[in-house]
Amino acid sequence: MTNKLPKLFLLFLGAIFLLNLLQAHLTELIFDEAYYWYYSQNMDWGYFDHPPMVALLVKLSSYLFDGELGVRFMGCILSTGIYIVLWFMIDYPKKKDYIAHFFVLVFSMGLMHAYGFLTLPDTPLLFFTALFLLVYKQFLQKPSYFLSILLGVVMAALMYSKYHAVLVIIFVLLSNLKLILNKYAWVGVIVALLCYVPHFMWLYENDFVPIKYHLYERPNQAYNFSKFTLGYFVNLIAILGLTFPWIYWALIKTKASDKFTKALLFLSYGVIIFFFISSFNRRIQTQWIIIISIPLAILAFNFLIQNQTAKKWLFRIGIVNIVVLLFLRIGLVHEPLFPVTYETHGNKNWVGSLYSQVGETPVVFENSYRLAPMYSFYSGSTSFSLNNMFYRKNQYSIDSSEDKVQHKKVVYVSKYMKKGDVSFFSNDSTIYYGRYIENFESFRKIKSIIGDSEEIDLKEKTDLQLKIYNPYKEDIPIEKLKFNGIFLNKHKQVMEQNPIETTPLLPDIKNLKTNDTTIFIFNLPKPKTENLGYFKVGVSENGLLYGLNGENIKLK
Incomplete structure (x- = not known):
């Protein structure tokens, strides 16, 4: 040719x-x-x-x-x-x-x-x-x-x-x-x-x-x-x-x-x-x-x-x-020749700054599928993006990367912290702080399923059924978990969240059994916000922010 x-x-x-x-x-x-x-x-x-x-x-x-x-x-x-x-x-x-x-x-x-x-x-x-x-x-x-x-x-x-x-x-x-x-x-x-x-x-x-x-x-x-x-x-x-x-x-x-x-x-x-x-x-x-x-x-x-x-x-x-x-x-x-700071500027610098402080300690980034792989690429070290309800799911939500940081000493990094054990400026001049967690443990793959209906009527006050599926290879103590009712608007943006009290359908349930579903009963919290579009249940483990565990259920 x-x-x-x-x-x-x-x-x-x-x-x-x-x-x-x-x-x-x-x-x-x-x-x-x-x-x-x-x-x-x-x-x-x-x-x-x-x-x-x-x-x-x-x-x-x-x-x-x-x-x-x-x-x-x-x-x-x-x-x-x-x-x-x-x-x-x-x-x-x-x-x-x-x-x-x-x-x-x-x-x-x-x-x-x-x-x-x-x-x-x-x-x-x-x-x-x-x-x-x-x-x-x-x-x-x-x-x-x-x-x-x-x-x-x-x-x-x-x-x-x-x-x-x-x-x-x-x-x-x-x-x-x-x-x-x-x-x-x-x-x-x-x-x-x-x-x-x-x-x-x-x-x-x-x-x-x-x-x-x-x-x-x-x-x-x-x-x-x-x-x-x-x-x-x-x-x-x-x-x-x-x-x-x-x-x-x-x-x-x-x-x-x-x-x-x-x-x-x-x-x-x-x-x-x-x-x-x-x-x-x-x-x-x-x-x-x-x-x-x-x-x-x-x-x-x-x-x-x-x-x-x-x-x-x-x-x-x-x-x-x-x-x-x-x-x-x-x-x-x-x-200096580019009109604005762009993504190709300063990544090696912020990665080098963070790595110089934490060494080979794995880094868990809060809500950033962008920073996590960039850090791994330029540092050669382990990183993970822990996604919560204020973010979105991504590849870190479905692959095995969570396993690499489980039960290890990690640095948990967030731009919402006011202080921490380490800090650095990203390439857009945002300051991030990180704190050490000696024994990190997350269960972001837990799935929460609300009943069998595709819609929830806010006017009804009946108890709702919550199915929690544990895909992990070990049982998970329920005492490590908290549940949250998350209300979203019609554009799927989080507008309101309320802790919910759950009761196991069967008494004396202490653990979520591996590869099994546990059924709970809960009352739908009454939202203060009007014109809501969706509801889902998030799960928090070990005091972390609530995850993206459930699918959006339409409200009527």
Whole structure:
């Protein structure tokens, strides 16, 4: 394939690849990358927040390099591959005359810079979106069983990258509904499903925890036009940068002259409209819409080489955008050049400060799946995130990391403490204190289940049944536990909490038996807050803050 690429193309590509490698090596990890590095320490077919592709990339990188490059190398490879795949999707016979325009167009896209060296779930999502479209284009020209199988494998890789990759598949299908009657297309679907079976099994074994979290349990906010809908349009600009008027102009002016162009248009408009509608319900994160960069790059290039005005201005503004982005990239390494303190600044410093005080003592961070893996990455020491009712569940809630700190002397770190045995400033200048706990013990995997109803009527004063399941390998003395009634608003934000008195259904129960369920009776506390939406029961062990033990039950 490379012998079909012009020398000038390879020169641009090589320069970008080397730049990304250098940036990956010199730039400290961002918190999400540290979290995905943590994923890779225990490879599995799924994780709390995402499918496993990002963990696989980090793991492969770690076999080749240490440090930051040991997290990011495969991301640099895939991001380079995006340029090649995009180039092969362009049919214009004289495209070799516009190599510089091609690179200016793609390299000026803001998040294409970021995902050029950062390794996040969106990194493989972008690559496999491009590869899926390339294979689909070949499939349209001459379908075969080989292309069907390849299409299926790529679709599975897409879904192993990020769940909303399903939008790519759906909108391409909607652009060509005749695929429903195409036997080759069905072969691709079957292959994709077979490849995805291990993740389906993981979801089943883990009670579909990522699906439940993303669809039902994720906290939200009351609708705010500026933050939600207006913020969404700002994101549509941010992913492209200063060249956005000409790229969206290309989208508007392009007509569906063939099935492949129609697929690009459906994918672009489909994602834009889908998240526009979603913006009336929740705040849309910028990276959620990054997949439109792939079809927009193709549509914009095909448009600009036929439109002199667009070609001239997009090239000029694209170079300006690249200069700004390169300046910001230097600022990611050299903090004084960046307009604000960012996640890539100061992580080694705060980790070093804390480690110098506690040594090899394990550190338990209160409510921080961000600080815990960052500390482990740069210190090489054990850490854990203990999540309570004021936070959210994450990978630390479902894996075996709790076992590594049980019954050990730990340092318990929180930003809500006023004093402690140790202290440090994080990279955003927040002061954290830590106190030593000689024999740490937590039971955050205890599950609390309220009765059998999906709703609770606040007007009724009947006793409620509380089932407490103990998944641990040892019995847990009930005297170590306290129970709390937690009221949330309609956006799943904690509004009120009240201790509850529980009575075992069977008398003389002293312990929660291992791998068994104990039934209690309790009275629903009367809340003082109005317009509540949900209720759940949290469990506190050994005086720690109440955990995220129960699911949200709707109130009426």
